[in-house]
Amino acid sequence: MPKKILFESAIHHLTRAAKRRTVVASGEQSTAISTFMQSLSFRHLGKQRLGIEWGGARPGRAELDYRGAELYVRGDNPAAAKKQHDEHLAFNPDTIQQKNQELFDDAIAQLLEWGGVLATGVRCEALSRVEAGGAASDDSAHEIH
Amino acid sequence: MFSTLSKATLAKAALFQNAPIYVQFYITARCNLTCQQCNIIYANSDVRECTLDEIKKIADNFATMGVAMVLLTGGEPFVRKDLPEIIRAFESRGVHVRMQTNGHATEEQIHAAVEAGGRDISISLDSLWPAAQDAINGGFARSWDEALRCMSTFSRYLPAKGSFASLGCVLQRDNLKYITDVIRFGTEISWFTSLVPVHVTTYDKPMNFRNFDQSLRWKPHEFPYVDAVLDEVRAMRNQGYLIYDSDQYLDDIKRFVRELPTTWRSRNGGVCDSPNLYFAVLPNGNFQPCCDHRLANEYPTYADDFPTIYRQSVFRREVREVTSACSGCMYGSYPEMSISMRFWKAKFERMKLFLTAPPEKRWPVSFETMLETAARIRLEDRPRVELPPPPATHRSSSLAIVQG
Numbered sequence: 001m002p003k004k005i006l007f008e009s010a011i012h013h014l015t016r017a018a019k020r021r022t023v024v025a026s027g028e029q030s031t032a033i034s035t036f037m038q039s040l041s042f043r044h045l046g047k048q049r050l051g052i053e054w055g056g057a058r059p060g061r062a063e064l065d066y067r068g069a070e071l072y073v074r075g076d077n078p079a080a081a082k083k084q085h086d087e088h089l090a091f092n093p094d095t096i097q098q099k100n101q102e103l104f105d106d107a108i109a110q111l112l113e114w115g116g117v118l119a120t121g122v123r124c125e126a127l128s129r130v131e132a133g134g135a136a137s138d139d140s141a142h143e144i145h
Numbered sequence: 146m147f148s149t150l151s152k153a154t155l156a157k158a159a160l161f162q163n164a165p166i167y168v169q170f171y172i173t174a175r176c177n178l179t180c181q182q183c184n185i186i187y188a189n190s191d192v193r194e195c196t197l198d199e200i201k202k203i204a205d206n207f208a209t210m211g212v213a214m215v216l217l218t219g220g221e222p223f224v225r226k227d228l229p230e231i232i233r234a235f236e237s238r239g240v241h242v243r244m245q246t247n248g249h250a251t252e253e254q255i256h257a258a259v260e261a262g263g264r265d266i267s268i269s270l271d272s273l274w275p276a277a278q279d280a281i282n283g284g285f286a287r288s289w290d291e292a293l294r295c296m297s298t299f300s301r302y303l304p305a306k307g308s309f310a311s312l313g314c315v316l317q318r319d320n321l322k323y324i325t326d327v328i329r330f331g332t333e334i335s336w337f338t339s340l341v342p343v344h345v346t347t348y349d350k351p352m353n354f355r356n357f358d359q360s361l362r363w364k365p366h367e368f369p370y371v372d373a374v375l376d377e378v379r380a381m382r383n384q385g386y387l388i389y390d391s392d393q394y395l396d397d398i399k400r401f402v403r404e405l406p407t408t409w410r411s412r413n414g415g416v417c418d419s420p421n422l423y424f425a426v427l428p429n430g431n432f433q434p435c436c437d438h439r440l441a442n443e444y445p446t447y448a449d450d451f452p453t454i455y456r457q458s459v460f461r462r463e464v465r466e467v468t469s470a471c472s473g474c475m476y477g478s479y480p481e482m483s484i485s486m487r488f489w490k491a492k493f494e495r496m497k498l499f500l501t502a503p504p505e506k507r508w509p510v511s512f513e514t515m516l517e518t519a520a521r522i523r524l525e526d527r528p529r530v531e532l533p534p535p536p537a538t539h540r541s542s543s544l545a546i547v548q549g
Contacts, residue, residue, distance in 0.1 A: 075194030098252035
């Protein structure tokens with residue numbers, strides 16, 4: 001069975017966003033992030049929607065809509081190359097990479113807050129919390145101790 | 146096969162271990178397969194692909210730096226429409242090109258790649274059983290046939306002299322029994338085989354090439370069987386089978402599957418030789434220490450000042466911070482480059498292999514002959530190492546060698 005390319009990509013970018021957080025975190029926070037990441041499981045929910053479930057002291061579920069991510073941007077054919085030149089992407093810092101990073105950085109920051117790991121203060125619009133009944137909610141208020 | 150520039154860099158690297166002999170350039174993240182063991186097509190999907198103009202600038206810089214060899218990989222490099230121009234950009238500047246493919250390339254594409262100067266090809270082949278390979282490739286029917294067809298076409302277009310062809314074979318549970326069959330097949334059609342053990346990680350330690358699927362991890366009761374296969378591989382190489390891997394590399398695979406420290410980084414303080422001997426480039430042209438790690442800061446290899454930055458101590462320190470925190474890999478080329486440049490025994494083995502006795506190639510090999518050869522070898526009645534069932538149902542610790 002072929003893997004779902006965008007789904008697998010989203011998982012990787014989310015885990016790498018957590019790694020970026022770990023690098024700048026204190027030792028204790030870093031351990032907590034690592035434990036949280038090990039508790040994750042993912043589900044494919046359809047077109048560019050990622051189901052995320054975590055364990056730990058504050059287990060929960062969420063859905064990430066990553067349609068805002070721009071993945072597999074081509075540079076090989078004349079049209080793709082022209083587009084990159086017209087948009088000043090070629091020979092410049094990769095703004096596509098930066099925007100993708102921002103999306104997944106925000107998502108992991110929000111998840112860490114919901115999971116009770118870090119009070120990041122970040123609100124990720126692409127992420128919605130799933131309540132026990134299964135419905136997605138935009139309620140992002142959650143107490144952190 | 147190698148230009149004067151490449152030979153000079155190889156000599157300098159052998160003497161001083163500080164010359165860029167090998168760069169892995171991930172020219173795209175796109176791929177037409179989703180192989181079980183591969184994660185790089187997902188990890189590199191977040192960056193844009195370079196344009197050809199940028200790649201030409203990278204080739205300029207690599208020539209300035211004296212890069213001996215660039216591996217064009219992906220994803221699948223043949224999905225890029227401009228692959229022949231990319232090959233030409235490097236080869237015309239004296240930078241040797243190796244192409245790495247899953248074998249999904251048309252005859253026209255292969256012809257164009259060889260015409261552009263591509264003389265060095267590596268194709269993924271993990272089994273001689275079509276269904277097994279198709280499953281490893283992510284369930285793509287006839288992908289095994291495509292790989293063999295591609296090999297046959299390369300054997301027709303590549304010159305028998307001055308070219309190099311190899312099979313990249315991932316050592317994993319699903320194909321352990323058939324590794325030696327792949328080597329026999331490769332030898333009969335004049336292709337070398339190189340082994341890479343499957344690499345697995347966890348969600349809290351993402352590394353770009355490594356899979357998150359924990360079921361691919363080797364289990365302790367399987368270690369002796371991996372050892373037995375590697376010992377057989379080593380014996381086969383000593384008998385003349387075309388195997389690229391050194392003794393030290395094969396022994397390090399045994400340690401790696403047990404998650405023990407390997408030896409190949411021991412002569413550099415337990416750290417690999419990136420960026421001194423090798424490094425990697427993302428699809429967007431940014432430098433990265435290797436296929437597994439990125440730097441926090443961006444260093445585009447197409448930038449005018451990249452050859453200068455590459456030599457700066459600040460840059461080297463930043464890379465060293467990343468590499469010194471790495472637990473190590475067994476990705477074939479990186480360990481083999483360090484081993485070849487830092488250990489005399491392996492250095493001698495390489496020189497003997499390529500300088501004094503290059504094996505003659507029996508090319509071309511038709512697709513039909515490839516199919517017949519593969520069928521004959523996989524059905525040969527011969528002892529093969531076979532993994533036992535999990536310990537819960539298997540109580541004997543003795544090694545199972547089965548016929549057929």
